[in-house]
Amino acid sequence: MRWKRMAVMLVGAGVVFGGVYGFIQFKNMKIAEFFANMPKPVVTVTVADAEAETWSTTVPAVGTLRAFNGVDVTAAVPGQIQKILFKSGQEAKAGQTLVVLDSDILQANRDAAEADAQLTEANYKRVSSLKEGAVVSQARIDENLFAMQAAKARVAALDAEISKKTITAPFDGKLGIRRVDVGEYIQPGTAIVNLQDLTNLRVEFSVGQRDVREVVPGRTIQVFADVVPGKTFTGEITSLEPKVDPATGVVRVEGSLPNLDGILRPGMFVSVQVDLADEREVVVIPESAVSYNLYGDFAYVVEPKAEGADHPTVKRVIVEAGDRRDGMVVIETGVEAGETVVTSGQLKLSPGMQIDAASEPLTRPDVTQQPY
CATH class of the missing domain: 2.40.420.20 (conserved putative lor/sdh protein from methanococcus maripaludis s2 fold)
Incomplete structure (x- = not known):
């Protein structure tokens, strides 16, 4: 009886486990069938x-823009600012007056020097007229002549110094931000405002020594700037350094780049491509x-x-x-x-x-x- 009971239990357990296993296999088959027939997205x-x-072969490089004319406008002589005749960011013409410094003392000194020059000139004319009668010596005449010339030279020097009190734009360009104020006392070399000519720019970049034979003046360059994504600016190479940098093995190259719309600015980093002769x-x-x-x-x-x-x-x-x-x-x-x-x-x-x-x-x- 014991063996029969055990046999029945084993058969029952086999039937149960077989049913569970069969159900799992059936479920997996249906899931696989579902995914197999599921429409793909x-x-x-x-x-x-x-x-x-x-395409023509190009030499890539990273360049820096420079203005053909760009300076910090400075004073050549010391003085106190009396007038500021420009606004930040405006366009300036060559010779336009930007700042006027005080020149009252210089003007007074100039008037005194002018009077002295007139006196020495009158003395010279008076003494030289007496030469015909041999009343005065040639040394006296020369002495008055040189005194007159020295007096006129002092007047000319003061005129030049007075003219430097009026600071003008050296060339056409765009002014930057004003750095001085009315009433401020400035020394020679003090920066007043930055002036840049934006109509034409220089682009400076370097190429490897293996490309020196192809990168020659007159070769077309294409310039790309982040400020105008997707736009190509076209210029040409103007000059190369005559020597290769022994530390890096590269040659400095300069190109010209028209900038009539003023979008590009000096100091920008740009991508440069030099178009070579061969095509592929x-x-x-x-x-x-x-x-x-x-x-x-x-x-x-x-x-x-x-x-x-x-x-x-x-x-x-x-x-x-x-x-x-x-x-x-x-x-x-x-x-x-x-x-x-x-x-x-x-x-x-x-x-x-x-x-x-x-x-x-x-x-x-x-x-x-x-x-x-």
């Missing part, structure tokens, strides 16, 4: 075709199509629509990005001309996902920046 993205273009065929795609990370740059390429499928899918390919220009990037490997790449919406993608190409680029949500 369709992600809306924007796309663009990779194109073959002819390249494959380019929009910069937004490339995703950058530590493990390699990649892009999503649109695959042809499968038979019976409603939407195309994407695959992720590793790319090697090259030069960038005007929002486009050269793809050395990974994408061929004519292939279609995803340009926005990549964060929602994974390999094999279906996509729907939007007719217009996706817009970012409006995020209001809160102050700290």
Whole structure:
């Protein structure tokens, strides 16, 4: 009896465990079947075709802008400011009076020197007229002549010093912020206001010694500034340093850059590209199509629509990005001309996902920046 009872219990336990195991397998099968038959999500993205273009080879560099004419307007003589005849930020013309210093004492000294010069001139004329009668010696005449010339020289020196009391703009340009006030006593060399000619700028940058033969005066340069994203300023190389810096192996280069609209300012850092003579065929795609990370740059390429499928899918390919220009990037490997790449919406993608190409680029949500 004991063995029969044990056999019944074992059979019952086997039936229970077998039922539980069968139920679990059945549930897993149904879950897998559900996910297998579940419709795949369709992600809306924007796309663009990779194109073959002819690009000239460029030498990239980082440059600094300088004004062809730019100075701190200073006083040449000491004095107290009587008048300030300009406003901060205004345009100034060459020769325009900016500041007038006190010159009362100098003017009085000049009047005294003028009177002395007139007296010495009269004495000289009187003495020289007596030469015909041989009443005076030649030494007396010379003495009066030199006294007259010295008196006139003192008048000229005082005139020059008085003229320096009127401080003028040395060239056309834009004035900066006023640094002095009426009534202030200033010394020679005191900065009054900064003056910059913004119509033409110099851009200074460095290139490696291997590019010296190609980077020559007259070569076109393209300049890019953060102040105007996406805009290209065009200038040309004007001169190079005659020697290579032995510490760095680079050569200093200077270029000219028209700035008629006054957007660029001296002191700005800019990106510079020097266009060289040779050209090459390249494959380019929009910069937004490339995703950058530590493990390699990649892009999503649109695959042809499968038979019976409603939407195309994407695959992720590793790319090697090259030069960038005007929002486009050269793809050395990974994408061929004519292939279609995803340009926005990549964060929602994974390999094999279906996509729907939007007719217009996706817009970012409006995020209001809160102050700290």
